[in-house]
Structures are given as C-alpha cells and as structure tokens.
Amino acid sequence: MAGETTINPAAARRTKAPAKEKAPDPNGGARQILNAAAWLLRHRGYEATTTRAIAERVGIKAGSIYHHFPSKDAIVERVINEGVLVVGKAVTAALEALPKKATPRDRLQAAIKAHLLSSLEHSDYTSASIRAFAFLPPEMRKTCRVERRRYEDIWQQLMQDAARAGYIPADVSPDAARLMLLGAVNWAGEWYRPGRIPIDRIAADFARIAFGARRT
Amino acid sequence: MAGETTINPAAARRTKAPAKEKAPDPNGGARQILNAAAWLLRHRGYEATTTRAIAERVGIKAGSIYHHFPSKDAIVERVINEGVLVVGKAVTAALEALPKKATPRDRLQAAIKAHLLSSLEHSDYTSASIRAFAFLPPEMRKTCRVERRRYEDIWQQLMQDAARAGYIPADVSPDAARLMLLGAVNWAGEWYRPGRIPIDRIAADFARIAFGARRT
DNA sequence: CCTACCGATCGGTAGG
DNA sequence: CCTACCGATCGGTAGG
Numbered sequence: 001m002a003g004e005t006t007i008n009p010a011a012a013r014r015t016k017a018p019a020k021e022k023a024p025d026p027n028g029g030a031r032q033i034l035n036a037a038a039w040l041l042r043h044r045g046y047e048a049t050t051t052r053a054i055a056e057r058v059g060i061k062a063g064s065i066y067h068h069f070p071s072k073d074a075i076v077e078r079v080i081n082e083g084v085l086v087v088g089k090a091v092t093a094a095l096e097a098l099p100k101k102a103t104p105r106d107r108l109q110a111a112i113k114a115h116l117l118s119s120l121e122h123s124d125y126t127s128a129s130i131r132a133f134a135f136l137p138p139e140m141r142k143t144c145r146v147e148r149r150r151y152e153d154i155w156q157q158l159m160q161d162a163a164r165a166g167y168i169p170a171d172v173s174p175d176a177a178r179l180m181l182l183g184a185v186n187w188a189g190e191w192y193r194p195g196r197i198p199i200d201r202i203a204a205d206f207a208r209i210a211f212g213a214r215r216t
Numbered sequence: 217m218a219g220e221t222t223i224n225p226a227a228a229r230r231t232k233a234p235a236k237e238k239a240p241d242p243n244g245g246a247r248q249i250l251n252a253a254a255w256l257l258r259h260r261g262y263e264a265t266t267t268r269a270i271a272e273r274v275g276i277k278a279g280s281i282y283h284h285f286p287s288k289d290a291i292v293e294r295v296i297n298e299g300v301l302v303v304g305k306a307v308t309a310a311l312e313a314l315p316k317k318a319t320p321r322d323r324l325q326a327a328i329k330a331h332l333l334s335s336l337e338h339s340d341y342t343s344a345s346i347r348a349f350a351f352l353p354p355e356m357r358k359t360c361r362v363e364r365r366r367y368e369d370i371w372q373q374l375m376q377d378a379a380r381a382g383y384i385p386a387d388v389s390p391d392a393a394r395l396m397l398l399g400a401v402n403w404a405g406e407w408y409r410p411g412r413i414p415i416d417r418i419a420a421d422f423a424r425i426a427f428g429a430r431r432t
Numbered sequence: 433c434c435t436a437c438c439g440a441t442c443g444g445t446a447g448g
Numbered sequence: 449c450c451t452a453c454c455g456a457t458c459g460g461t462a463g464g
C-alpha cells in the first residue's frame with residue numbers, strides 16, 4: 001500500500017453533497033450498488049453480474065444505475081480495486097498491531113489470518129477480487145493488476161524477511177514460497193465453510209506447515 | 217482452422233476428404249467441439265463460452281453443435297468432468313512409475329508435478345475444471361463435485377501416508393495440509409507463465425517447503 | 433429514480 | 449452441417 005486511499009479533503013468536508021462516483025455515501029445509492037455488485041461478483045462471476053441483477057438486489061430499476069455509474073465495467077472495476085485495498089489495509093493493520101518483538105514468522109501468520117478473515121468473512125469485495133479476477137475483460141484485468149501488484153509487494157517483503165531469518169530453506173526460492181502461500185489462502189474460498197475449521201486454526205496450520213514451529 | 221472452410225460446397229466436395237474434420241470417428245466433430253469448449257472455459261469462463269464462440273473455433277455454424285450435443289451445458293459438463301479424469305490419470309500414472317522404495321514424500325512431490333503438468337501444460341480440460349468450476353450453474357457444480365471428490369481422495373491418501381511417516385507435524389491437521397497444497401497447485405494457473413520457473417522446480421520447492429528436505 | 437425502448441447477442445429449434 | 453429464425457436477455461439510452 002504505497003499511499004492511503006486518496007483522501008480528498010473536499011469530499012471529507014462535504015455534508016450532503018451528491019455522492020459522486022469517487023466517494024459514495026456509506027448508505028447512499030452508489031454504495032448500495034457497489035455492495036450488490038460485490039456480492040454478485042463473488043458468488044456468480046463477472047458475466048452473471050448484470051445491471052439488472054444488481055438493480056434487483058438494490059431495489060431499483062436497471063436504468064437507474066446509470067445515474068450513479070457510467071457503465072457496468074466502471075462498477076466492476078471499483079469493486080475489484082476496493083477488494084484489494086480492503087485486504088491490504090487489513091493485513092497492514094494486523095502487522096502494526098503486533099508487538100515489536102514479533103518474529104518474521106509471527107508476522108507471516110498474522111498476515112495469513114488477516115487475509116483469510118478479509119476474504120472469507122468480512123468482505124465480498126476482497127472475495128470478488130480473488131474469485132472473479134481471472135475472467136474479467138482483458139483491459140480491466142490489466143488495469144486492476146496495478147493495485148494487485150502493490151498488495152503482493154507486502155507479501156514479498158514478509159517472505160524476504162522470513163527467508164533472511166532462516167524460516168525458508170536456503171535452496172528454495174522465496175518466490176515459490178510466496179506463490180505457494182498466496183495460492184493456499186486465495187484458494188481457501190473454494191473449500192472454506194463457516195463453522196468448521198476456525199480461521200485462526202487454518203492460519204496457524206498454514207504457517208506451521210510452511211515455516212515450522214514458532215521459536216519460543 | 218475456421219478460415220479454411222470452403223465457401224463453395226461443390227469445391228469442398230472436389231477436394232480431398234478432410235478426415236480430421238469430418239470423420240465420424242470418436243475423435244471427429246464431437247471431440248473438436250469439446251476441445252474448443254475446453255479452451256474457452258479455461259481462458260474466458262463459463263458465460264463467455266457461447267455456442268457461437270465454440271462453433272467459430274471449430275469452423276462450423278452455431279446450430280450445427282446441436283447435431284453432436286443436446287445443449288451447451290452437456291458440453292460444459294463433459295469438459296469439466298474429463299478435466300478431473302485426465303489429471304487423476306496423470307497423477308496415478310506418475311505414482312505407479314515411481315520405484316517401490318519411494319517415500320511418501322517422494323510420492324507427494326510426484327503428484328504435485330503431475331498435477332501441475334496436467335493443468336498448466338498438457339490439458340485445457342484440467343485447467344478448465346480448476347478455473348471455471350466456481351461459477352458454473354449450481355446444479356452442474358453439484359453433479360461435477362462427484363468426480364472431483366474422487367480425485368481429492370487420492371490426495372487425502374497421500375497426505376495420510378505422509379503424516380504417518382512423520383512428514384507433517386503431529387499437531388497439524390492433515391486436512392489443512394492437503395487443502396494448502398491443493399490450493400497452491402490449483403492457484404498456479406493464475407501466475408504460471410511458460411519459460412520461467414520450470415514445473416519440476418516448482419514441484420520440488422512446494423514439496424520442500426511443505427515437507428522439508430528429502431531423507432537420503 | 434422510472435418507463436419505454438434500442439441493437440446486439442444469447443441458447444436453442446425447424447426444416448432442410 | 450446450414451439457413452433462418454424464435455423469445456429472452458444483455459448493456460445502455462432518451463426523456464421525463
């Protein structure tokens with residue numbers, strides 16, 4: 001996360017200004033549309049996220065969507081990008097909440113847990129980013145890859161620190177370790193069901209398998 | 217492929233019989249349709265795999281597809297199920313090719329490599345099964361889950377043997393290990409590019425990270 | 433935010 | 449395997 005979400009001072013000051021595409025009112029029409037699209041992208045995919053399906057979830061007519069967004073793809077792109085930003089903030093916050101003495105391994109386990117919580121429990125946006133990305137229109141995939149890469153940089157740093165501290169075998173590429181771990185957490189949405197294995201436990205097991213026991 | 221279809225039927229009849237296209241054998245028109253659908257499912261997803269897009273790749277008209285299959289979904293279901301069967305056979309064959317003295321860890325590494333080869337290099341069917349599954353129509357997902365579970369049983373057995381042989385920490389659930397590994401290999405399609413890291417190396421690194429060094 | 437509608441495209445069919 | 453077509457639905461627009 002290079003910078004925070006672009007904080008627009010004017011938007012922060014606004015009281016009842018019309019919710020433009022950039023800063024939707026938390027309960028306004030634009031936000032409801034984004035929420036509906038996020039749910040559909042997560043559970044049905046890109047093509048099935050039709051303007052009519054979005055409108056039905058919000059309780060409006062399909063044509064009314066275009067008073068808030070210029071196109072379906074503008075909505076989709078917002079959802080996908082917000083999903084990456086949300087999980088990035090969750091992971092960053094989890095890392096900052098750790099005590100100073102936390103090891104690189106502790107940090108990785110915290111990142112795994114935060115990523116899983118965001119994508120499995122907290123955010124349709126994050127899950128939509130993960131699951132729907134592969135089949136987005138090629139140009140949009142290219143655009144959204146920018147924010148995605150920024151998020152992956154967090155993991156590259158975490159993995160580098162872990163490798164230096166000896167948590168990864170010297171003859172194993174940190175890239176392979178990063179891709180293996182990101183694959184494991186991104187794929188969790190395909191098998192995770194609430195109420196079975198707690199996310200805490202999944203994160204602990206993943207970290208244990210990849211990095212061994214905690215050093216006490 | 218599509219471009220060489222002759223416009224003039226009389227001219228087409230005069231030319232040599234295009235055996236590879238019109239032969240009524242099991243590898244004829246029906247197989248070409250399945251191949252085209254597999255490519256589309258892998259690269260574009262379920263909804264974008266239209267009867268017209270399939271027909272165009274084969275070099276026929278959309279309506280002609282229904283001479284071979286009763287519906288689009290019958291084609292899709294065949295592709296998804298064949299993809300699981302193909303990777304299952306590849307993994308089983310790789311395991312049988314190992315020497316008797318192979319350890320459970322050797323067997324897991326061989327399975328990882330066979331799964332990756334099948335889904336990344338050899339088979340649009342396998343890749344389609346992995347990537348397109350999540351957004352299939354719910355009833356079809358349910359149907360295809362049968363074959364999928366059967367494949368996952370192979371991994372459950374492999375992981376159980378590895379756990380008994382001490383390759384997995386006793387306080388870690390073999391389920392978590394299996395799901396982590398399957399997630400890692402299934403997600404590889406999202407980042408793998410031919411010519412970079414060899415699949416052999418990826419498999420070796422994944423096994424090294426999850427199960428430690430080989431015992432010599 | 434709605435009604436009413438556009439041209440394009442969807443899965444599928446009739447009848448050769 | 450093709451031509452010609454069906455009703456349904458798509459993203460998007462006009463004008464209130």
